[in-house]
Amino acid sequence: MTELTSRAPTPTDAAPGRNIGFYAAWGIFILAVILLPLIFRSGGSHTTFSLIGIAAIFALSYNILLGQTGLLSFGHAVYYGLGGFLAIHGMNAIAAHGLPVPLPFVPLIGGFAGLVFAVVIGWVSTQRAGTVFAMISLGIGELVASSSLILRSFFGGEAGITTNRTDLPALFGWNFGPQIQVYYLIGFWLVISAIAMYALTRTPLGRMCNAVRDNPERVQFIGYDPHVIRYLSFCFAGFFAGIAGALAAINFEIANAAYLGAVQSGVVLFATFIGGVSYFFGPILGAVVVTMLQLELSDVTTVWQLYFGIIFIGIAMYAPGGLASLLMMHRPLIRAGTLSTILPADLIAIVPTILFACGVILTIEILAAYSQGNAGSSTIRLFHIPFEAANPMTWLVAAVLTIGGFFVARMTWRGVTAAWDRAMMAARERGYHA
Amino acid sequence: MTNAIEIRAVEKAFGNVRIIQDLNLTVAKGERHAIIGPNGAGKSTTFNLISGHITPTSGDISLNGERISGLRPFEINRRGLSRSFQVTNVFAKMTVWENIRCAVLWATGQRYAFWKNVDNLPEVRRRTAEILEDIHLTHRRDVPAGLLTYAEQRELEIGITIAGGANVIMLDEPTAGMSNTETDRAVALIRRLTEGRTLVIVEHDMSVVFGLADRISVLVYGNIIASGTPEEIRGNPKVKEAYLGEEEH
Numbered sequence: 001m002t003e004l005t006s007r008a009p010t011p012t013d014a015a016p017g018r019n020i021g022f023y024a025a026w027g028i029f030i031l032a033v034i035l036l037p038l039i040f041r042s043g044g045s046h047t048t049f050s051l052i053g054i055a056a057i058f059a060l061s062y063n064i065l066l067g068q069t070g071l072l073s074f075g076h077a078v079y080y081g082l083g084g085f086l087a088i089h090g091m092n093a094i095a096a097h098g099l100p101v102p103l104p105f106v107p108l109i110g111g112f113a114g115l116v117f118a119v120v121i122g123w124v125s126t127q128r129a130g131t132v133f134a135m136i137s138l139g140i141g142e143l144v145a146s147s148s149l150i151l152r153s154f155f156g157g158e159a160g161i162t163t164n165r166t167d168l169p170a171l172f173g174w175n176f177g178p179q180i181q182v183y184y185l186i187g188f189w190l191v192i193s194a195i196a197m198y199a200l201t202r203t204p205l206g207r208m209c210n211a212v213r214d215n216p217e218r219v220q221f222i223g224y225d226p227h228v229i230r231y232l233s234f235c236f237a238g239f240f241a242g243i244a245g246a247l248a249a250i251n252f253e254i255a256n257a258a259y260l261g262a263v264q265s266g267v268v269l270f271a272t273f274i275g276g277v278s279y280f281f282g283p284i285l286g287a288v289v290v291t292m293l294q295l296e297l298s299d300v301t302t303v304w305q306l307y308f309g310i311i312f313i314g315i316a317m318y319a320p321g322g323l324a325s326l327l328m329m330h331r332p333l334i335r336a337g338t339l340s341t342i343l344p345a346d347l348i349a350i351v352p353t354i355l356f357a358c359g360v361i362l363t364i365e366i367l368a369a370y371s372q373g374n375a376g377s378s379t380i381r382l383f384h385i386p387f388e389a390a391n392p393m394t395w396l397v398a399a400v401l402t403i404g405g406f407f408v409a410r411m412t413w414r415g416v417t418a419a420w421d422r423a424m425m426a427a428r429e430r431g432y433h434a
Numbered sequence: 435m436t437n438a439i440e441i442r443a444v445e446k447a448f449g450n451v452r453i454i455q456d457l458n459l460t461v462a463k464g465e466r467h468a469i470i471g472p473n474g475a476g477k478s479t480t481f482n483l484i485s486g487h488i489t490p491t492s493g494d495i496s497l498n499g500e501r502i503s504g505l506r507p508f509e510i511n512r513r514g515l516s517r518s519f520q521v522t523n524v525f526a527k528m529t530v531w532e533n534i535r536c537a538v539l540w541a542t543g544q545r546y547a548f549w550k551n552v553d554n555l556p557e558v559r560r561r562t563a564e565i566l567e568d569i570h571l572t573h574r575r576d577v578p579a580g581l582l583t584y585a586e587q588r589e590l591e592i593g594i595t596i597a598g599g600a601n602v603i604m605l606d607e608p609t610a611g612m613s614n615t616e617t618d619r620a621v622a623l624i625r626r627l628t629e630g631r632t633l634v635i636v637e638h639d640m641s642v643v644f645g646l647a648d649r650i651s652v653l654v655y656g657n658i659i660a661s662g663t664p665e666e667i668r669g670n671p672k673v674k675e676a677y678l679g680e681e682e683h
Contacts, residue, residue: 204544204552211536214525220507221485221517222598223540232546278527 025281029194033187037180046179052291053186054247057193059271059283061240066269067277068201069233070213071126072134075141076241076268081260082117082144083110083242084249085155088163091250095167102171107189107246114242118235126230129216133230141265148257160256163249176250186247193240198280200236209233267294270308274315276322285323303368310360336427345419349412356409358382359401365389366398436499438463438602438632439484439515444493444503446483446656454479454656457493461602461649466633468643471653472676477636478520480653481606484634485517486510497602512540516600520607520636522587524594526580530571533579533590535562537597561597568627569593585616589623596627603627604634609642621646644668652676 033053037046058080065071090109094101125136148155155161166177174181200206208229211219216226249255258264267290275286293311297304319326333339365380369389380387380394387394439461446454454476461467469477482488484495486507495503502510525533535552538561544550552558566572569589574582579590592608608624609617621642624633637643643650644664651661652673660670667673 199551200548202551202553203548204539204550204555205546205548207532207536207552208539208546210528210532211525214527215523218519218523218525218594219536221511222537222594223508223511224546225506225508228546232548236548 026195029281029284030191033191037183037187043179046183048291048295050179050183050186050251051295052288053183053190054244054251055268055271055287055291056284057190057247058241058244058268059275059287060194060197060280061237061244062268062272063277063280063283064197064200064209064233064237064240066272067282068206068213069209069230071129071230071233073137073237073265074134074262074269075137075139075144075265076237077260077262077264078121078141078144079114079118079238079241080245080248080264080268081148081255083114083245084255084259085148085161085245086110086113086242087246087249088161088255089154091163091165091168092161094169095164100169103165103168103176103250104171104185104188106168106250107243110246110249111239111243114245115235115239117242118238122231122234122238126234127227129212129226129230138262141260141262145257145261148260155257156255158257160254162254165250165253182251185250189243189247193243194284197236197240201280205229205232270312274312274322276324276326278321279324279328282322282324285327289323301365301368302372303364306364306368307361332427332432333423336430336432338423338426338430341423341426342416342419345412345415349409349416352405352409352412355401356405359398359403359405362387362394362398363402366394436463437461437496438465438498439634440494440496440499441480441484442494444483444490444495446479446488447491452656454483454490457483457656457658459651459658459661461632461634463498463601463632464630466628466635466646466648468647468650469634469636469653470638470640470643470650475653476656477653478606479656481517481604481634481636484510485515485604511598511600514600515602515604516595516598517604518591518595518606518608520610522584522591524579524587524590527578529576529578530582530590531562531566531575534565534593534597535559537594538562538565541598541600561599565593565597568596569623585612585620588612588616588620592620592623592627600631602632602634606636607638608635609637609639617642 037049040046040049058076061079062073062076065073065076087106087110091103091106093099094106121140125133125140149157165182166175168176170176176182176185201209208219208224211222211224212226212229212233219226219229245255245259248259271286271290272283273286274289275284276282290308293304293308297307301307315322321328330339333342362380362382365382365387366389369380380389387397437460439459441457441459444454444457445452457476457480459469459480469480471477479488483490483503486502486505486509490503493503494501497510497513497515500513502513502515505513525536528536535558538558539552542555542557542561544552544555544558563572566575569592571582571586571589571593574586579587582590588608588611592605595605596603605624609620612620617639624635625646633646635643635646637646647664649662650664650667651658652667652670653659654676659676660667660673662670
């Protein structure tokens with residue numbers, strides 16, 4: 001105890017958490033947004049980056065609720081979708097009336113649409129947190145999604161509504177026809193939104209959101225109404241979700257019922273959770289991973305959603321802090337210089353772990369081939385090695401890899417845990433806790 | 435002069451069960467008032483009634499002459515009453531510094547501001563630093579509250595309670611579960627921090643009660659059976675029979 005306290009940082013009057021690393025991280029983020037499409041120049045990667053940017057804003061907005069305020073929403077796509085629809089209507093109106101509003105301002109239409117609906121819906125749904133809030137969000141999500149198929153004049157029914165983004169006035173000679181121009185529009189709003197949402201966490205309201213997340217009861221006894229805090233948090237989340245939705249509408253030039261449905265609400269939950277709710281950058285990480293998985297995995301396998309689910313369950317069980325927490329766990333080790341001590345154990349563990357993963361993948365693909373009724377003719381390509389799904393040898397390989405890999409891997413994981421504990425201990429002794 | 439707290443004929447019933455009946459209690463301004471009584475006598479319920487955690491079924495509670503019964507906890511808090519909890523009730527994932535700062539925000543008029551940088555509020559920073567100094571937790575300022583030792587969490591609990599500058603402070607068993615040394619430290623802390631304010635305290639440790647309190651009320655089965663100075667309470671036969679008698683054998 002005395003040892004702990006004597007090594008704690010010396011108290012200062014200066015505000016905490018403002019160091020070079022902080023500005024460097026933001027600098028790298030902004031540089032990456034600007035430079036990535038110049039490094040990866042194909043049209044496909046520009047599309048991918050655009051989708052990642054949209055998903056990142058959406059996931060960050062979701063984390064205002066989940067990570068910052070402790071509100072689990074199953075219907076966040078409502079504000080994303082309504083933002084998208086309003087943006088399309090806005091763009092069509094601008095084009096039809098020849099209004100002098102260039103495309104880069106359209107996301108504000110989406111943002112305010114999301115905000116207005118959050119203002120209206122949020123007051124009731126944020127009365128309570130926890131299960132009640134989650135259920136209401138689910139109910140409202142279903143309500144809005146089903147009305148999108150009924151109110152055809154506004155939502156366009158199953159076909160949705162379309163627009164043409166190049167009909168809007170050009171800005172500095174950009175008409176936003178090419179994907180790269182759309183990407184930079186999204187990138188601009190990603191940077192603006194990320195900075196704004198980070199700034200929000202550093203305000204009195206943002207701090208009280210955390211307090212409500214940790215202990216809503218106590219908040220009442222320090223003068224704050226937790227309902228008002230949840231409500232304001234909800235409104236901000238709706239605003240930024242609306243911006244993301246409008247960017248999606250600009251990107252695809254269409255909005256349909258899928259924008260505001262339960263699947264979309266689920267994807268943002270996945271992305272935020274996989275990325276990690278307890279660090280601000282977690283949802284950005286999650287947006288990158290989930291978007292890449294959605295795009296790449298679906299090319300490789302027909303049962304990509306199954307892998308998606310397995311990854312989600314794996315994170316929930318073994319790394320509930322998400323990828324961001326996994327990364328940040330290493331920070332005290334890097335600072336204390338003990339990171340290298342865990343590398344040997346990691347390297348030993350990685351071989352059987354990969355073999356185990358290959359076994360699981362092979363098993364899933366065999367089962368998938370059988371369940372789709374084309375096992376006899378199906379060849380599974382795993383890292384370019386062909387396997388016949390109907391061949392018993394393939395089953396044997398899958399079984400050996402899965403079962404054998406698991407038991408060997410489990411033994412090596414113990415080594416990783418032990419090495420990790422030693423490294424953490426050494427880091428603590430040098431005075432680095434987190 | 436109006437009293438800090440006045441409870442008149444308060445009753446609280448859950449269904450048919452009346453756990454508080456005809457409760458009357460007066461706490462003068464600047465007084466250190468202890469409420470004692472056997473387990474289940476309704477001490478915590480009394481705290482919950484005064485602080486707005488639960489609403490009385492009937493009767494009247496006023497704070498500094500203003501009626502507060504029926505108000506929500508945060509409305510009562512804004513009128514100058516702050517309470518602590520028997521079970522430590524802090525913001526576990528936030529640091530010690532942030533815990534105290536949150537408790538300072540409303541009192542310094544920040545309300546729900548989302549346009550100010552919380553790190554650039556000199557008044558908030560100064561008061562947070564002062565409170566941390568007062569509760570001797572400055573050296574632990576960057577530790578998440580959930581990782582503090584039990585005694586430190588109890589001190590933080592008191593810090594959060596007093597941080598808003600309320601003039602009526604209510605502490606629910608602040609020394610429960612502490613060792614003798616820790617208790618002495620906590621009592622000295624409470625005495626210093628509630629200087630010039632009204633203090634209402636629920637406590638089981640009789641040495642704390644008789645050492646700290648100007649007046650003592652004895653609560654038995656949801657009813658105040660005696661209220662007076664420590665000497666009067668010590669000499670009161672009803673109290674001896676109901677409560678102290680069991681303790682002193």
